[in-house]
Each structure stands twice: as structure tokens, then as C-alpha cells.
Amino acid sequence: MYSVSKKIAVTLDRNLVFVHGKGGVGKTSVSQAIALGLAAKKKRTLWVAIEDPMRPPGELLPQGPNLWHLNCSFKLAFEEYAGLKIGMPRLTHLFVQNKLMQYLAKAAPGVHEIVLLGKIWYERTRYDHVIVDMPSTGYGLAMFQSTENISHLFGGGPLHKDAESMLKTLRSPEETGHIIISLPEEMPLRESLELNDFLIRNFEKNPAAFLVNRVFPQINETLELSPALTERINPLATSVEDYAQMRSWLESFNLRIWKDAGIHYGALRQVAPDLQDSESPLIRLLCEQLQREAYL
Amino acid sequence: MKSSIDQTLQNKRVIITCGTGGVGKTTLSAALGIRAAIQGRRAVVVTIDPAKRLATSLGLSGLGDQPTDLTPQVQAAFERAKLNGASLPEEMKGTLAAIVPDTRKTFENFVRELAPSPAAAERVMSNPIFQIFAKEFSGTNEYMALERLHSLHIQNHYDCIILDTPPTRNTLAFLEAPRLLAQFFDEKLIRWLVLPANKIVATGMKKAFSILEGLTGASFMSHLFDFASGLFSVQRNFTANLKRITELMESPQVGFLMVTTPTPTHQEEVDHFIQTLKKQGLHFEGIIFNRTLAYLKDEVPQDTARAKNPAWKEAYDLIHALQKRERRVIASFMQKPVQVCAKLPELARDVHSVEDLFHVALAFDARSDFNTGES
Numbered sequence: 001m002y003s004v005s006k007k008i009a010v011t012l013d014r015n016l017v018f019v020h021g022k023g024g025v026g027k028t029s030v031s032q033a034i035a036l037g038l039a040a041k042k043k044r045t046l047w048v049a050i051e052d053p054m055r056p057p058g059e060l061l062p063q064g065p066n067l068w069h070l071n072c073s074f075k076l077a078f079e080e081y082a083g084l085k086i087g088m089p090r091l092t093h094l095f096v097q098n099k100l101m102q103y104l105a106k107a108a109p110g111v112h113e114i115v116l117l118g119k120i121w122y123e124r125t126r127y128d129h130v131i132v133d134m135p136s137t138g139y140g141l142a143m144f145q146s147t148e149n150i151s152h153l154f155g156g157g158p159l160h161k162d163a164e165s166m167l168k169t170l171r172s173p174e175e176t177g178h179i180i181i182s183l184p185e186e187m188p189l190r191e192s193l194e195l196n197d198f199l200i201r202n203f204e205k206n207p208a209a210f211l212v213n214r215v216f217p218q219i220n221e222t223l224e225l226s227p228a229l230t231e232r233i234n235p236l237a238t239s240v241e242d243y244a245q246m247r248s249w250l251e252s253f254n255l256r257i258w259k260d261a262g263i264h265y266g267a268l269r270q271v272a273p274d275l276q277d278s279e280s281p282l283i284r285l286l287c288e289q290l291q292r293e294a295y296l
Numbered sequence: 297m298k299s300s301i302d303q304t305l306q307n308k309r310v311i312i313t314c315g316t317g318g319v320g321k322t323t324l325s326a327a328l329g330i331r332a333a334i335q336g337r338r339a340v341v342v343t344i345d346p347a348k349r350l351a352t353s354l355g356l357s358g359l360g361d362q363p364t365d366l367t368p369q370v371q372a373a374f375e376r377a378k379l380n381g382a383s384l385p386e387e388m389k390g391t392l393a394a395i396v397p398d399t400r401k402t403f404e405n406f407v408r409e410l411a412p413s414p415a416a417a418e419r420v421m422s423n424p425i426f427q428i429f430a431k432e433f434s435g436t437n438e439y440m441a442l443e444r445l446h447s448l449h450i451q452n453h454y455d456c457i458i459l460d461t462p463p464t465r466n467t468l469a470f471l472e473a474p475r476l477l478a479q480f481f482d483e484k485l486i487r488w489l490v491l492p493a494n495k496i497v498a499t500g501m502k503k504a505f506s507i508l509e510g511l512t513g514a515s516f517m518s519h520l521f522d523f524a525s526g527l528f529s530v531q532r533n534f535t536a537n538l539k540r541i542t543e544l545m546e547s548p549q550v551g552f553l554m555v556t557t558p559t560p561t562h563q564e565e566v567d568h569f570i571q572t573l574k575k576q577g578l579h580f581e582g583i584i585f586n587r588t589l590a591y592l593k594d595e596v597p598q599d600t601a602r603a604k605n606p607a608w609k610e611a612y613d614l615i616h617a618l619q620k621r622e623r624r625v626i627a628s629f630m631q632k633p634v635q636v637c638a639k640l641p642e643l644a645r646d647v648h649s650v651e652d653l654f655h656v657a658l659a660f661d662a663r664s665d666f667n668t669g670e671s
Binding site: 022023024025053054085086091094095098099100101103104106107108110136149152153154155156157158159160183185186187188216217218219232233234235236237238239240241242243244246247248250270272273279 | 316317318319349352424425428429468479480482485488489500501503504507508510511512513515516519520559560561564565568589591592593594595602605607608610611612613614615616617618621641642643644645646647651652655656659
């Protein structure tokens, strides 16, 4: 029998895991919870953010036993990559300090993405698991498109060769897992299908796993909607009770978008916010849910 | 007394809504357009909308680069709402249109306009570096949105232009777009690339070029030089254009709204955004909290079986916790010297027509003195 938990668990157990999804679906918390859970299994785990403007760039921060965090920075990754390629420190310095080269690195299409992806790719060998909190849909996609662009632009050169090796890793179900996160809302669910099409085109042998986040308590005894609900004109709710009923029904209705596409998905329930407004209890609760559902 | 969001709609010629993905910016911007039309403005909503979100929520099969007039639909919804007793003006004098600009086409037109000759424009556009750049350089979409805004501003067909900014990973990306693109056109640097190779005498530069060629290959270098000479040819016109756009952005006719959800995770980002606006001399109108739940009246369920059902109890507890957090977050914003100009309730179902949006437009909690309690 096909088991969703198994599919997710297998995906998350790979060396390199990309957490995809549009903005606002909770990629950061979920990817962090996944990393926390893997670290708890005594695996050396790295949780990666891509150029998060709200965190210090480039630093490797210990986050607990077996767990580290890296906020990938283009500038530092570029210097590191140039150093690896050029070899001689003096020449590397001359190259990366050159104003025009800095300009080109920033402006040349694809280079930005390939350098960030390259840094993650390079780091993977040092950890059991690397969990990547991908930038929201549009930008995240450009990161993979860049590998194609690079081969288009730099045909044959060393950059091209590196891009090819990266792409090989990303395509391999032995090495890399892709997971798509969505909310049970119409637009994010639809957009996640577009994202999935893109991933299939690029990594056809390595299909993504699916996870719907922040699912509201399912309170309806039946999926049949009463006429009072379908015929309502005003899209606003009238009371807490009305909202709870509508929301619960709407979510099951929306999730048909995935069901109709033949997608099997895991689910994480919405966690009530705590009083301290701190993120860490949320991450812990999410991590416990992942463990309870046997996703980890 | 007029509420602050209505004052903004009344007084500003251009309103730019900013916010991260998932906060419901597109629906909110469209609802603002309707609210402006009710107030008698000739409004247009411009949205950079790759996901066709706006068209879907208006119940239209598509929206295009040219304005779609939505006034008849808004008018019909206005009449129906009046019949149902909504408090509205005597008649609707305003209009509403929507535009979803084709940024790629705008970019190509932009290059054609800037280039000294049609041949020069074609040369730039056929370069593979340009083609990928046009598609992916972060900042292009944003800059093209501003281009479109500028031309609408000049045309004078509309007196209230609402720009729904493209979804970005962070709210600052939009503000940085002109500067990013300007960097790209940096004259001093492009000059190096259009100089014939044998004219480069600086050893450092020579060395850097030879390393670059080793990394990227000869064909990339030739595309690069070709691209640079193309850029160089449009550079002067671009700089003049950028100046006009920057002047428009800084003009007091243009107001920025920050759309956010009442969650603590966004607070730091909102603060950062407001500071950046101020630093750049842009006019910040205030924050709109979207998807608020405090408006839901708390009644004991009629059905006693429900009251005992654990799933129902879980749902109530969750909503109550969310409402509590919302009050706390909004209250903490009220303590700051930051204008909160409206709250918009979370909807109980998706929006699928202009009429739905009309209800949303009336649902802005926009009292000028609003507090953080229940409505």
C-alpha cells in the first residue's frame, strides 16, 4: 500500500533536502522543524536560509546538539568559490576585489543563483543532512533555471561543468529530496502545482513530496455544504462558530485541488500561538507533529 | 471624521501597496480600488500578477496589458448593496479599471525607446545575456511596474492609481529595484567593457579579465562585450528616465501602504521597511492589517453537542488564541509612532467576483480612532 508518511520520511532522509513553496506558507518554520527533528536523531544537520535579510549573512551558527544554521550569503560564497577555482590567494584577492568583477558577478544572470546553490552543494558533504529553506516560488525557481542558463551561456567552461554536477545531484533520488509546502488555500495550492510542473520538468526522476501546513481542526461531520453556506452572499463570517465551520469546510474543498491532481500529501495542523510570541515553541510543536506522523 | 485610509484614497494620486507574499495584497489592492471608486475617484489597479490571481478573484478569464473597465460590475454591486441597506453615497460617481502589465513587453518597449536606433535596440535584445537578464534579474519586474506607473501618471486618465507591487521575498526588494538597475547601468564600469581589449593598460584589470575568461569561456566573453556596448548606447537615456521615476516616487502625491498580517513574525520587517522608506524620502501612509479575526463575535454555540465535541473545542481555542495574539500585535503597533490606517477582516470564503470584492471593500475597519478591541 502507498503510504504518504513513508514517502515523506524517505524524502526527508536524503542528504540534501529542498523545502519549496510560495511566500507565507511557513517554509522557514517547517524546514527548521525538519532540521531539529533530524538533529534529534543524532544526525549532523545543517539548516540553510538563502540571503535572509533579517539574519547576519554567511555565519555558521550552532543551534543545538548536531544542529547548525547557515544564512547563505552571495558575497562570501562568491569569494569562496573564486578561491576554489583560482587557487592562488593573491590572484583570488585581485579578482574578487576588482570593482568590475564584483559588478559582473552581481549583474550577470544566473551567476548569483549558481554561486548560492554551489555553496549549498559544497556544504552537503560535511553533514548527514542539509535542509534548505528555499526563497519563495519565483526566486527559488530562478535558482534551478540558472543551471540551464549557465550551460547555455558558458558552454564548455569550468562553470558549466560545475553546474552540470550540481544538476546531477539535484536530479538524484539517492542524494536529494524535494518537498513542496502549501497552505490549504486555493491560490497557494494551485501555485504549488505549477511549481511541481517545473520540478518535474527539471528533475523528472526525482518527484517531490507534498505537505500541507496549518490545517484547521476538521469539525464537519460531512463534506456536504448546507444551502445556508453556499448561498451566502457576503464573504465575511458572522461569528466564531460560523468562521470555524466555513474555514474547516473550505479547506477540505480546496484540498481537492491536490486530490484531483492525484497528489498524496501529508498534513501539519495549525498550532495555537503561545503567549510569548516566541518562535521556538512553535518549531518544537511542529517537530513533534512531524515525529508523531512518522514523517521523520 | 474621515478615516485615514479614506483620506489616503482621497488625497493621493498614486498609492503603492507593499508587503511580503501571503498577506493578501492583491485582493486588498483591488478592494481599495473599489473603495476609491465609491468615493468618486477615477481609479485604476495595476498589479504585477504572474499567478493571474487578480483575474481569478474578479471572476474574469483574464486581464491584460491594456486597461479593463470594471465600472459596470462595480456599479451593479453598488446598486445591489444599496438595496440591501448598505450605507453608501447617493450614486457612484467614480470608475474602476484594472491592468496586469506584460512586464516583458514593457521591458522591450523600454529598450526600444531608450536605444538611439531601432538597430541598436534589436542588437541589445537578441543578445543571450540580455534575454536571461530580462527574465530573471531581480529588480526588472519591479522597475517595469514603476515605468508603467509613470506613464499612467502622465496620461492623466486616472486620478487614483493603485500599484500592487510584485510578490517579493522581502518588502524592501521593491524599493531597491531602481537602485539595483541603476547599478547595472553604472557608466564608469560599463566603460571598461566597451574599451577594446588592447587599450586596457591597467595590469590589475587585464589580469582580472583573463581569470574571468578562464572561468567562463571565450563565447561568454564575446556576448558580454556585445551586451555592454548595447547597454552603453542606452545608458544616458536610462539615467534620465531613472531620474524622472525617482522624482515621481518621492513626490508627495505618492503614498506607500504596508500590508501585513497581525502576527509577531512580521513586526521586525515592518519596522525595517518604514525606516527605509523614511530614509529614502518616500511618503509612508500607514499599515493595513489584513486577515484580522478580532471582528468575529464570540457566541456560545447554539448546538450543545458542538460545545462538547473536542474538534469544535480545538477550533474555538485556536481562534481565541489567534484573536488574542492579534490584539497584542496591533496594540504593540499602536504604541509606536506609526500610523495604522485600517484593518481588513479574514474572509470566510474565497473571492470570486467583483461583487465579492465590493463586500470586501466595505469591510475595511477604517475608523480613524479605532482601538484594538472587538469591532
